[in-house]
Amino acid sequence: MKYSTGIETKRKIIDATFQLMADKGFDALSIDDIMTSIGRTKGSFYVHFKSKEELLYEVMRTRLDRGHGQMAEEILEELSKDSCNVRSILEKVVAEIYANSGEDRLTWAFAYYHLLIHSRKNEFVREWLETNADQWSTFLNMIVKRGQELGQIRTDVDTQTITNICMGIVVGYDILFMLRPQIDFSEVNHIHDWMFINDDKSSEKE
Amino acid sequence: MKYSTGIETKRKIIDATFQLMADKGFDALSIDDIMTSIGRTKGSFYVHFKSKEELLYEVMRTRLDRGHGQMAEEILEELSKDSCNVRSILEKVVAEIYANSGEDRLTWAFAYYHLLIHSRKNEFVREWLETNADQWSTFLNMIVKRGQELGQIRTDVDTQTITNICMGIVVGYDILFMLRPQIDFSEVNHIHDWMFINDDKSSEKE
Amino acid sequence: MKYSTGIETKRKIIDATFQLMADKGFDALSIDDIMTSIGRTKGSFYVHFKSKEELLYEVMRTRLDRGHGQMAEEILEELSKDSCNVRSILEKVVAEIYANSGEDRLTWAFAYYHLLIHSRKNEFVREWLETNADQWSTFLNMIVKRGQELGQIRTDVDTQTITNICMGIVVGYDILFMLRPQIDFSEVNHIHDWMFINDDKSSEKE
Amino acid sequence: MKYSTGIETKRKIIDATFQLMADKGFDALSIDDIMTSIGRTKGSFYVHFKSKEELLYEVMRTRLDRGHGQMAEEILEELSKDSCNVRSILEKVVAEIYANSGEDRLTWAFAYYHLLIHSRKNEFVREWLETNADQWSTFLNMIVKRGQELGQIRTDVDTQTITNICMGIVVGYDILFMLRPQIDFSEVNHIHDWMFINDDKSSEKE
DNA sequence: AATGAATGAGGCTTCATTCAT
DNA sequence: TATGAATGAAGCCTCATTCAT
Numbered sequence: 001m002k003y004s005t006g007i008e009t010k011r012k013i014i015d016a017t018f019q020l021m022a023d024k025g026f027d028a029l030s031i032d033d034i035m036t037s038i039g040r041t042k043g044s045f046y047v048h049f050k051s052k053e054e055l056l057y058e059v060m061r062t063r064l065d066r067g068h069g070q071m072a073e074e075i076l077e078e079l080s081k082d083s084c085n086v087r088s089i090l091e092k093v094v095a096e097i098y099a100n101s102g103e104d105r106l107t108w109a110f111a112y113y114h115l116l117i118h119s120r121k122n123e124f125v126r127e128w129l130e131t132n133a134d135q136w137s138t139f140l141n142m143i144v145k146r147g148q149e150l151g152q153i154r155t156d157v158d159t160q161t162i163t164n165i166c167m168g169i170v171v172g173y174d175i176l177f178m179l180r181p182q183i184d185f186s187e188v189n190h191i192h193d194w195m196f197i198n199d200d201k202s203s204e205k206e
Numbered sequence: 207m208k209y210s211t212g213i214e215t216k217r218k219i220i221d222a223t224f225q226l227m228a229d230k231g232f233d234a235l236s237i238d239d240i241m242t243s244i245g246r247t248k249g250s251f252y253v254h255f256k257s258k259e260e261l262l263y264e265v266m267r268t269r270l271d272r273g274h275g276q277m278a279e280e281i282l283e284e285l286s287k288d289s290c291n292v293r294s295i296l297e298k299v300v301a302e303i304y305a306n307s308g309e310d311r312l313t314w315a316f317a318y319y320h321l322l323i324h325s326r327k328n329e330f331v332r333e334w335l336e337t338n339a340d341q342w343s344t345f346l347n348m349i350v351k352r353g354q355e356l357g358q359i360r361t362d363v364d365t366q367t368i369t370n371i372c373m374g375i376v377v378g379y380d381i382l383f384m385l386r387p388q389i390d391f392s393e394v395n396h397i398h399d400w401m402f403i404n405d406d407k408s409s410e411k412e
Numbered sequence: 413m414k415y416s417t418g419i420e421t422k423r424k425i426i427d428a429t430f431q432l433m434a435d436k437g438f439d440a441l442s443i444d445d446i447m448t449s450i451g452r453t454k455g456s457f458y459v460h461f462k463s464k465e466e467l468l469y470e471v472m473r474t475r476l477d478r479g480h481g482q483m484a485e486e487i488l489e490e491l492s493k494d495s496c497n498v499r500s501i502l503e504k505v506v507a508e509i510y511a512n513s514g515e516d517r518l519t520w521a522f523a524y525y526h527l528l529i530h531s532r533k534n535e536f537v538r539e540w541l542e543t544n545a546d547q548w549s550t551f552l553n554m555i556v557k558r559g560q561e562l563g564q565i566r567t568d569v570d571t572q573t574i575t576n577i578c579m580g581i582v583v584g585y586d587i588l589f590m591l592r593p594q595i596d597f598s599e600v601n602h603i604h605d606w607m608f609i610n611d612d613k614s615s616e617k618e
Numbered sequence: 619m620k621y622s623t624g625i626e627t628k629r630k631i632i633d634a635t636f637q638l639m640a641d642k643g644f645d646a647l648s649i650d651d652i653m654t655s656i657g658r659t660k661g662s663f664y665v666h667f668k669s670k671e672e673l674l675y676e677v678m679r680t681r682l683d684r685g686h687g688q689m690a691e692e693i694l695e696e697l698s699k700d701s702c703n704v705r706s707i708l709e710k711v712v713a714e715i716y717a718n719s720g721e722d723r724l725t726w727a728f729a730y731y732h733l734l735i736h737s738r739k740n741e742f743v744r745e746w747l748e749t750n751a752d753q754w755s756t757f758l759n760m761i762v763k764r765g766q767e768l769g770q771i772r773t774d775v776d777t778q779t780i781t782n783i784c785m786g787i788v789v790g791y792d793i794l795f796m797l798r799p800q801i802d803f804s805e806v807n808h809i810h811d812w813m814f815i816n817d818d819k820s821s822e823k824e
Numbered sequence: 825a826a827t828g829a830a831t832g833a834g835g836c837t838t839c840a841t842t843c844a845t
Numbered sequence: 846t847a848t849g850a851a852t853g854a855a856g857c858c859t860c861a862t863t864c865a866t
Binding site: 435436437439440522525526528530533541542545569573577579580581582583584585587590591592595599602605606 | 640641642643645646728731732735736738739747748751775779782783785786787788789790791793794796797798801805806808809811812
Binding site: 009040043048 | 849850851852853854
């Protein structure tokens with residue numbers, strides 16, 4: 001199987017890079033490492049990518065994007081309904097983020113935060129991360145604001161602050177997870193007690 | 207000033223490394239970069255350190271430790287008092303962590319999380335970070351537990367979970383800070399509303 | 413136009429190479445450069461040439477030869493006539509050499525002298541160039557000798573020396589031309605004053 | 619003798635490069651070739667030069683400059699005298715140019731014309747060559763003009779044209795020399811017959 | 825303590841060439 | 846005929862480390 005299609009090899013390279021960069025970081029990763037890991041030789045890397053940097057961007061685009069595009073749309077639709085339960089929506093979001101909390105999630109986290117760190121010396125990466133973070137922030141902000149409109153979320157703290165705290169805690173658990181992979185992500189739902197106005201349903205999470 | 211004292215130069219190397227690694231990360235930093243930045247030449251590095259790795263450990267020990275040893279002791283003493291106000295203690299801790307939220311804090315954050323990422327390929331670093339995190343966790347746990355004993359902190363959520371959430375949010379804000387250095391750290395005090403039992407709802411945050 | 417005829421493509425490759433090697437030299441030229449410039453892909457190069465070296469020889473043979481075969485024959489015939497005017501013949505030769513002194517001439521010059529330089533490390537090229545130079549030398553020598561026979565060219569300097577000076581000046585102007593493409597080639601005709609015996613001093617150059 | 623002085627090694631690198639680039643040209647020359655030839659290893663090249671390009675410029679400056687600064691000054695002084703013999707001055711110039719017509723001269727020629735060819739893709743080199751050529755042209759022009767002032771050189775052909783022909787023939791012989799190293803450089807003095815006005819001495823050179 | 829020359833390994837990239845399609 | 850994936854050698858450059866001074 002010496003000659004495969006370009007698309008196939010390109011995908012393999014991206015996948016291998018994603019896996020490997022979680023361990024060593026992108027810089028410490030050599031093209032030789034990557035190509036050897038997929039049973040090809042160094043030289044053929046350049047058939048598929050113009051440079052190592054281009055590979056990074058491709059990995060970012062296809063493997064590290066925090067978009068969850070699919071979910072986002074469903075939720076926006078759900079939110080528009082009058083009867084929507086914002087608290088359970090937020091719990092669904094958390095569940096989706098931490099879905100697949102196995103090896104792959106850890107890989108994603110290391111790779112992603114590698115990139116965050118890397119961003120200090122690469123303008124492009126920095127901008128991409130900011131955009132990515134902004135999208136998340138906007139998305140969460142929308143949910144929170146809707147919750148406030150519907151009288152489900154407290155209004156004595158302003159929307160953006162609540163959003164920040166939500167993002168902060170999600171991101172914080174990403175990091176704690178890197179240190180202790182056994183951590184239980186569902187814990188983060190506890191802060192909903194704080195955000196949401198206590199009608200009655202304060203007991204049922206986790 | 208060709209011959210400075212050994213200790214002096216060693217300290218300069220450590221400081222310069224701390225500053226520089228925030229930008230480029232430790233790996234991407236060359237010994238030449240470091241030595242040039244302090245006006246010395248590459249060769250003399252090895253008078254002070256056995257290897258580049260040793261330097262890293264020294265930087266960790268002297269600049270990255272999250273110990274806040276001084277503060278920790280004061281607080282433990284405070285906690286032992288019957289009349290202590292756990293909420294204000296916790297606010298003091300947050301203030302201390304984010305004290306000096308200027309350039310230096312950013313430097314610390316990049317350097318520290320660089321290290322976290324780096325940890326995947328270095329057992330020693332990994333253990334150091336875990337120890338560091340455990341100390342923090344233990345410290346916070348102690349505060350929370352005391353708060354519960356004194357009836358100031360809710361007890362329907364178990365001590366470790368509350369501790370995790372506290373740590374998570376602190377760490378999360380570190381990360382958000384790297385993306386948007388303008389963020390307002392005092393926001394994190396809002397979650398105290400959730401942890402602390404509403405006697406009179408001390409309304410005084412921020 | 414995916415399948416052009418073989419000959420057609422081969423010619424395109426040769427032409428493109430001739431153009432491109434004037435800029436970058438043959439070595440610095442990659443097969444990819446060449447093939448891309450004619451809208452084909454690298455792989456198909458080897459349908460037409462066994463190797464890059466073979467291409468060089470083909471370019472030499474078809475584009476760099478200094479033969480001016482056509483002209484040479486006409487001139488030899490002219491020379492055999494008793495009434496021939498050697499001075500005007502020589503002027504015609506110069507005109508032919510420098511005909512088309514535009515972009516293409518510059519291309520030729522760069523490519524040709526690239527080759528001369530290249531010759532130090534390639535025996536075949538070296539021999540080809542020597543042969544080429546010898547043919548020219550022989551050709552000029554024939555003209556000069558005939559001029560001497562007819563009493564038109566001075567005889568106090570030996571035939572070969574006069575020939576050398578003629579060649580030298582032609583070649584020299586090639587080089588000057590590369591440095592300053594505005595140079596006026598017809599200037600070289602002035603040295604005819606020196607070679608030719610002053611009967612009436614045909615004053616008519618340029 | 620493992621550790622030599624920087625100056626010494628740097629000079630050796632430059633000399634070796636000058637020698638080797640005559641054979642293979644600068645591009646085809648690898649840093650490994652150069653360093654091996656002086657008994658050092660590749661890595662240490664960068665102790666002395668920032669890049670391969672910097673080496674080229676250094677070689678140009680120290681080994682390829684056509685300045686002949688020393689001679690130039692002497693000649694300018696000589697020219698200022700009323701009694702000066704411009705013809706013999708020009709012969710001295712030719713002698714100086716072609717002095718040492720052995721291996722080293724050939725080396726110089728190949729290296730220099732390599733550079734000329736190379737110039738098409740390097741602006742800096744191109745400018746350096748142009749400057750170099752201009753200096754020569756100016757220098758020769760000065761001699762010719764002085765010869766005309768003194769009534770020794772013909773005035774029916776304009777100064778610049780005579781200068782061009784002189785330069786052309788010198789350069790031309792450089793090239794012929796590369797093809798046939800046995801060529802007799804003193805032949806070029808014959809064209810002085812053409813430039814200089816025949817008082818009497820028209821027979822005696824070579 | 826400091827210098828700076830030297831080393832050798834390793835990384836990115838280019839490129840002539842081969843080969844299955 | 847043409848394509849494009851793959852190869853492997855080679856080149857430039859960086860860098861941690863050693864060592865004589």
